[in-house]
Amino acid sequence: MLAFSSLLRNAQKTSYAFLSRMITDIPVPRADPYGDCYHRNMVVEKTKKPKEKLPAEKLVFGQTFTDHMLEVDFEASKGWGAPKIVPFHNFDMSPATSSLHYAIQCFEGMKAYVNVNKGINLFRPEKNMDRLLLSCARLCIPAFDGTEMLECLKDLVRLDKDWIPDRRGYSLYIRPTVISTDATVGVSVPQKAKFFTILSPVGPYYKGGFAPVKLFADDFHVRACVGGSGKYKLGANYGPTIYHQRTAASYGAAQVLWLYGDQKFVSEAGTMNFFTLWVNEKGEKELITAPLDDGTILPGVVRDSVLTLCRQWGDFKVSERVYSIHELTKAVKEGRVIECFGSGTAAIVSPVNAILYQGVEYPIPLDPEDKSAGAGKLCQRVAQSIMDIQYGVVPSPWAVTL
Numbered sequence: 001m002l003a004f005s006s007l008l009r010n011a012q013k014t015s016y017a018f019l020s021r022m023i024t025d026i027p028v029p030r031a032d033p034y035g036d037c038y039h040r041n042m043v044v045e046k047t048k049k050p051k052e053k054l055p056a057e058k059l060v061f062g063q064t065f066t067d068h069m070l071e072v073d074f075e076a077s078k079g080w081g082a083p084k085i086v087p088f089h090n091f092d093m094s095p096a097t098s099s100l101h102y103a104i105q106c107f108e109g110m111k112a113y114v115n116v117n118k119g120i121n122l123f124r125p126e127k128n129m130d131r132l133l134l135s136c137a138r139l140c141i142p143a144f145d146g147t148e149m150l151e152c153l154k155d156l157v158r159l160d161k162d163w164i165p166d167r168r169g170y171s172l173y174i175r176p177t178v179i180s181t182d183a184t185v186g187v188s189v190p191q192k193a194k195f196f197t198i199l200s201p202v203g204p205y206y207k208g209g210f211a212p213v214k215l216f217a218d219d220f221h222v223r224a225c226v227g228g229s230g231k232y233k234l235g236a237n238y239g240p241t242i243y244h245q246r247t248a249a250s251y252g253a254a255q256v257l258w259l260y261g262d263q264k265f266v267s268e269a270g271t272m273n274f275f276t277l278w279v280n281e282k283g284e285k286e287l288i289t290a291p292l293d294d295g296t297i298l299p300g301v302v303r304d305s306v307l308t309l310c311r312q313w314g315d316f317k318v319s320e321r322v323y324s325i326h327e328l329t330k331a332v333k334e335g336r337v338i339e340c341f342g343s344g345t346a347a348i349v350s351p352v353n354a355i356l357y358q359g360v361e362y363p364i365p366l367d368p369e370d371k372s373a374g375a376g377k378l379c380q381r382v383a384q385s386i387m388d389i390q391y392g393v394v395p396s397p398w399a400v401t402l
């Protein structure tokens, strides 16, 4: 058993080290690239001053944080240090810290749910760890062991579990983050870094049922480009989009529908992946979303889950391929669009009722049989199915119970 688990760990070590080399050519000179960052080395310091908890209905996304946080420091000479769970606290850092100047920062967004048996579920958390390691590699921050880090993260969630509102739709938002802590204004490979995770209890994205949104399809600005860093969850990809989000808001739209290239391929909606269910030019019912292969699309966990579920259901064709805003607006005019929605951890799915493109508003249908639903039939089915897994109503290997 022991031999097997160490074999497994070594196998993973090799693949992550290989991955980071493949992407950024980082030399990994240390004997153990993961240093002391193993769950067995975890140190826990509990808070002496637990905070007052807000009533669930008063929660505003991303504004309330729990009592504890997870921290692991990296230093080039020592590798990753021992993981620590400590009281939630501010950082003391040099104003020269390179992450403050060059956005040497990456993050994840995941959630913990109180399941129907009063246990705690995570949803496909290993995918977030894998993605965070890819983001780190893109920033020349050496890999840690994703499986070990996940075990540490689970301990943090267990310790602050009383903060998770016990109601369907409510959850604990988990924000793993990695920053360079190198005190230099030189643009260089970080010699010091910090992994940390903070937790924030959150209410449902839609309080009174779905609220469909209008999207502003921007025909000039881009979120990401081929050869760029858009497929990684780097803070640097988000700050510059707020300006365009505000422009979208000035047109009465909730989000930007990002287009890409001369042909104006449909890519993502705000910080969500984007899906269209339509009858394509060949007359086939098809769910379509942009492919991951050109590097402009963030590989969403919910995106993958929607694709997997829809392929299992087998009710229509499921395609990951490029399609342009012109094909989409033509399909709207011809009455071939059935529904459009965004996908992401925050909302699971976000229904769309209109797309504004070059001054023309294209109405997107919702549920034709139930005007009060506020979402298309597929959107509703996907939301229910994923929530049933997250809250443990339906057993699934995607739910990891703590």
Ligand SMILES: *Cc1c(COP(=O)(O)O)cnc(C)c1O
Residues within 6 Å of the ligand: 109, 233, 268, 270, 271, 272, 273, 298, 299, 300, 301, 302, 303, 343, 344, 345, 346
């Ligand atoms: C985080 C994110 C998503 C959604 O990813 P999930 O893993 O499904 O939450 C989609 N697009 C962008 C740009 C993102 O940052």
